[in-house]
Amino acid sequence: MQFYLDGYKPGDPLVEEPHPSVADRPDGLPEEVDVLIIGCGPAGLVLAAQMAAFPEIRTAVIDRREGPLAVGQADGVACRTVEMFEAFGLAGRLVDEGYWVNEVAFWQPDPDDRSRIRRTGRVQDVEEGLSEMPHVIVNQARMLAYLLEHMERSASRSTPHYGLQASDVRIDTDGSSEYPVTVTVQHVSGGEETGEASTIRARYVVGCEGARSRTRSAIGRELVGDPMNQSWGVMDAFAVTDFPDIRLKCTIHSADQGNILVIPREGGYMVRFYIELDQVGDEEVLDRRTVTPEKLAAVANRILHPYTLDVRDVGWWSVYEIGQRLCDKFDDVPAEQVPGRLPRVFIAGDACHTHSAKAGQGMNVSMADTWNLGWKLGAVLRGTARPELLHTYSAERQAIARELIDFDREFARMLSARPKETGDVESEGVDPEEFHRYFVAQGRFTAGVATRYAPSMITAASSSQDLAAGFPIGMRFHSAPVVRLADAKPLHLGHVARADGAWRLYVFADRAEPTSPDSRVRALCEFLTSDASPIARFTPKGADPDSVIDVRAVFQQGHRDLAVDALPPVLLPRKGRLGLVDYEKAFCPDPGRGDVFDLRTVDRDRGCLVVVRPDQYVAHVLPLDAHEALVDFFAGILVDAA
Numbered sequence: 001m002q003f004y005l006d007g008y009k010p011g012d013p014l015v016e017e018p019h020p021s022v023a024d025r026p027d028g029l030p031e032e033v034d035v036l037i038i039g040c041g042p043a044g045l046v047l048a049a050q051m052a053a054f055p056e057i058r059t060a061v062i063d064r065r066e067g068p069l070a071v072g073q074a075d076g077v078a079c080r081t082v083e084m085f086e087a088f089g090l091a092g093r094l095v096d097e098g099y100w101v102n103e104v105a106f107w108q109p110d111p112d113d114r115s116r117i118r119r120t121g122r123v124q125d126v127e128e129g130l131s132e133m134p135h136v137i138v139n140q141a142r143m144l145a146y147l148l149e150h151m152e153r154s155a156s157r158s159t160p161h162y163g164l165q166a167s168d169v170r171i172d173t174d175g176s177s178e179y180p181v182t183v184t185v186q187h188v189s190g191g192e193e194t195g196e197a198s199t200i201r202a203r204y205v206v207g208c209e210g211a212r213s214r215t216r217s218a219i220g221r222e223l224v225g226d227p228m229n230q231s232w233g234v235m236d237a238f239a240v241t242d243f244p245d246i247r248l249k250c251t252i253h254s255a256d257q258g259n260i261l262v263i264p265r266e267g268g269y270m271v272r273f274y275i276e277l278d279q280v281g282d283e284e285v286l287d288r289r290t291v292t293p294e295k296l297a298a299v300a301n302r303i304l305h306p307y308t309l310d311v312r313d314v315g316w317w318s319v320y321e322i323g324q325r326l327c328d329k330f331d332d333v334p335a336e337q338v339p340g341r342l343p344r345v346f347i348a349g350d351a352c353h354t355h356s357a358k359a360g361q362g363m364n365v366s367m368a369d370t371w372n373l374g375w376k377l378g379a380v381l382r383g384t385a386r387p388e389l390l391h392t393y394s395a396e397r398q399a400i401a402r403e404l405i406d407f408d409r410e411f412a413r414m415l416s417a418r419p420k421e422t423g424d425v426e427s428e429g430v431d432p433e434e435f436h437r438y439f440v441a442q443g444r445f446t447a448g449v450a451t452r453y454a455p456s457m458i459t460a461a462s463s464s465q466d467l468a469a470g471f472p473i474g475m476r477f478h479s480a481p482v483v484r485l486a487d488a489k490p491l492h493l494g495h496v497a498r499a500d501g502a503w504r505l506y507v508f509a510d511r512a513e514p515t516s517p518d519s520r521v522r523a524l525c526e527f528l529t530s531d532a533s534p535i536a537r538f539t540p541k542g543a544d545p546d547s548v549i550d551v552r553a554v555f556q557q558g559h560r561d562l563a564v565d566a567l568p569p570v571l572l573p574r575k576g577r578l579g580l581v582d583y584e585k586a587f588c589p590d591p592g593r594g595d596v597f598d599l600r601t602v603d604r605d606r607g608c609l610v611v612v613r614p615d616q617y618v619a620h621v622l623p624l625d626a627h628e629a630l631v632d633f634f635a636g637i638l639v640d641a642a
Contacts, residue, residue: 001089001498002584005576014089016155019055029161030060032179032201034381037061038166038215039208042074042140043349043366045147047206048158049088050374053500055156057381060200064165064188064209068148071316072140073234074363075263075272076101079131080448080476081364084371087499087616090146091133098136099266101125104439105245107252108419108432114255116306121436125249126447129599132479132492135447137265137272140363163188167197169205169218171332171344181205181344204377206346208370211325213351219332221347223354225325225405231277232356233296235317236270243307246271251439253419253432257302261415270315275300276416277319291319324405324412327352330369330394342387343394346373353401355408364448365404369397371499375614378501384538384548385638388457396453407445414438449476453617457636460611460620467608468508468621470600477504477612480600481593483559485567486583490590493554494616501614502546503634507553508597510607510624514555515566520607520624521553525568527627534631535570538638545573548638552585554596556604559588 003013035051037044040063051059077085077094085091106121126135151158168184179201187196207215211223239246250262261274275296293314301309329335330352331343349366373393379385417430444450453474455461462473470478479494497504505528512519527533528551539548551570555562564572564583571585589595597604609630611620620633 002582005580006578012153015153018157019155021056021058022155022157029062029164029185029198030058030200033058033060034203035059035377036181036183036200036202036205037208038183038205039063039210039349039351040065040069040144040160040162041208041210041349041366042143042363043351043370044206044208045144045151046084046367047208047348047370047374048160049147049150049154050371050499050501051378052151052154052156052158053498054378054382055154057378059156059158060202061158061160062164062166062185062200063160063162066163066189068160069141069144072142072144073316073318074140075137075265076364077136077138077143078361078364078446078448079126079133079135080451081367082133082136083131083476083479083494083616084367084499085143085146086133086495087497088147088150089498090150093146094136094138094143095134097142097266098134098138099264101135101137101249101263103248105248105250106432106436106439107245107250109253109255109421111421114421117252117254117304119245120432122248123436123440125443127443130444130447130449132481132494137263139266164198165193166207166209166214169207169215169345171219173341179203203381204344204346206348206370206373207351208348208366209351211350211354213347215345216327216347216351219345219347221327221329221352223325223327223352225323225354231319231321233275233277233291233299233317233319234272235275235293235296235311236265236272236315237293237297237309237311238269238313238315239271239297240310240312241304241307243304243309251415251435252303253417253430253435254303254305255419257305258299259415260300260303273300275303293317323354324356324409325354326401326405327398330398331390333391333394338391343390346393348373348397352398353405355405356412361404361408361446361448365401368400368448368451371615372397375499375501379614379638382501383639384540386636389637392456392458395456399454400451407442411438411442449478451475451617458613458619459617460633462621464608464621464623464626467603467606467623468600468610470602471610471618471621473618473621475618477506477610477616477618478600480596481590482554482587482596483590484584485555485559485562485586485588486564488559490593493552493587493596496552496584497550497612497616499614500547502548502550503614503619504612505549505551505630506610506612507551507624508602508607508610509553509555511556511604513557514562521555522568524609524624524627525553525570528570529568532627532631534634534638537631538634538641540641544575545570546575546582546585549634552587554587554589556597557588562586562588 110116110118172180186193252260258276263272297311332345348369509521609622
């Protein structure tokens with residue numbers, strides 16, 4: 001991480017200097033803002049953390065709770081989400097504190113005595129090479145605390161306004177108002193509205209307040225779908241047990257007592273149990289009003305037979321029903337009005353898609369929603385991107401949510417189904433081996449790395465994918481180990497990018513020595529320093545040269561075989577008020593951990609350009625000499641600085 005760009009200051013270098021606008025911020029709730037975020041859950045705070053990178057944009061966050069979340073319900077953090085937290089500089093805390101899900105065990109009825117369970121398989125949770133980040137389990141409240149701290153130490157010094165609930169959202173659609181969205185908020189104390197109300201006018205509003213979203217209702221959207229009529233109990237328990245896999249993630253299917261999903265929690269002692277209640281034949285347990293942790297423990301013991309579970313304490317518990325529901329669109333613009341109207345109100349997370357907790361995707365997909373939206377709002381409000389960019393949020397994320405709903409419906413069905421007996425092909429239920437295969441096959445989806453965005457103004461339909469087969473267009477930029485040229489530091493290429501709203505242009509060099517006359521990289525770098533380059537065309541006057549398009553180069557030569565002072569100026573940009581040189585733009589392979597050119601199947605003879613969006617998804621792959629095509633691509637997204 002870089003700091004001290006404008007000179008040394010004592011103290012914590014990760015606490016940024018406050019933006020000048022912070023001093024002019026009014027006390028209490030603002031009357032006018034650029035972006036109003038409703039809800040301090042995972043979706044809301046990821047969006048707030050992203051907006052904190054743009055301190056000149058006035059952002060406010062409100063939540064009906066009277067303070068930060070103390071106990072979270074969601075806990076599974078997919079590999080892709082840990083990658084996202086790395087962009088905020090927060091992955092280290094997740095990885096250090098969390099329980100690592102390394103392997104998964106499968107338990108089924110014992111064929112010799114179906115009243116007993118036995119282990120039938122054990123697999124690696126995340127396939128080798130899928131991500132440099134682990135799948136971890138961390139209390140949702142802790143994740144939100146990381147994001148809140150990130151906001152507080154950013155230049156925006158942003159903090160939420162608690163005890164406020166949005167009751168009405170009105171949009172002026174004629175385009176005459178500078179702040180076209182008016183939100184009425186009710187003040188809340190002790191969980192009840194006090195009768196006091198305030199009004200906030202905003203350029204954009206994002207509803208992240210959960211499945212009962214009033215923002216969703218205000219824009220005429222509706223969650224549509226069918227419940228699966230499956231009830232599950234969940235509890236975070238401290239227990240003494242003879243079950244041997246209590247510290248492994250487990251799926252447990254009993255013959256006729258129901259099923260359990262075991263999720264070990266961080267800290268070494270606590271375990272989360274998802275306990276199916278539909279098959280237990282116990283009307284009292286199925287009545288949510290009478291459920292207690294003791295009754296859930298009794299059901300768990302019946303499923304775990306011949307093993308026993310002595311629950312000594314319960315940190316949190318609940319009962320809920322599974323259902324999959326989805327909105328047809330995630331913003332306020334009707335589909336038929338998209339060509340002539342820009343969105344002003346958005347919904348994200350549970351406000352627009354709900355599903356079961358079994359696959360651990362809800363929180364992860366919700367946070368991905370708002371990271372997708374945040375950089376787009378920032379670019380439009382800063383004036384660096386075309387407002388039409390905002391249409392891509394609903395188009396991209398609604399399609400991903402639909403895929404999640406379809407996956408979750410099948411995963412929840414298989415997890416809840418009765419296990420078939422050996423040789424049984426007639427009865428309903430699930431073959432244990434079939435479930436095992438399905439779990440392994442869907443590993444990329446549950447890791448969060450299967451997302452692929454369709455072609456759009458920000459995702460090209462490139463004919464040059466063969467130049468970098470390991471960086472599929474529309475999918476997340478898959479990091480790989482490299483060595484930084486200037487200081488020989490081994491690191492991951494994907495970790496050099498922060499959630500700062502900049503596009504990345506990764507230049508993978510051809511074989512030629514980069515200073516030689518026949519080097520394609522040399523010719524490209526000369527173009528990128530010219531007045532015709534997208535950097536010159538789309539970077540605002542006075543901004544750092546990498547603030548809109550950040551160029552990074554990966555050479556094929558070893559880091560001891562290239563001279564730093566021979567690098568072209570575009571790879572040694574001068575930045576900040578002191579005009580200091582940024583030496584962290586050039587990289588070389590790390591053969592000891594795997595050559596990036598081989599790992600990502602990059603064409604060594606021709607090299608290539610990999611254009612990456614601010615949310616780390618590959619937008620384009622181009623030949624090194626496709627200078628005009630590069631400019632044309634950005635011209636469809638960005639605004640000329642002039």
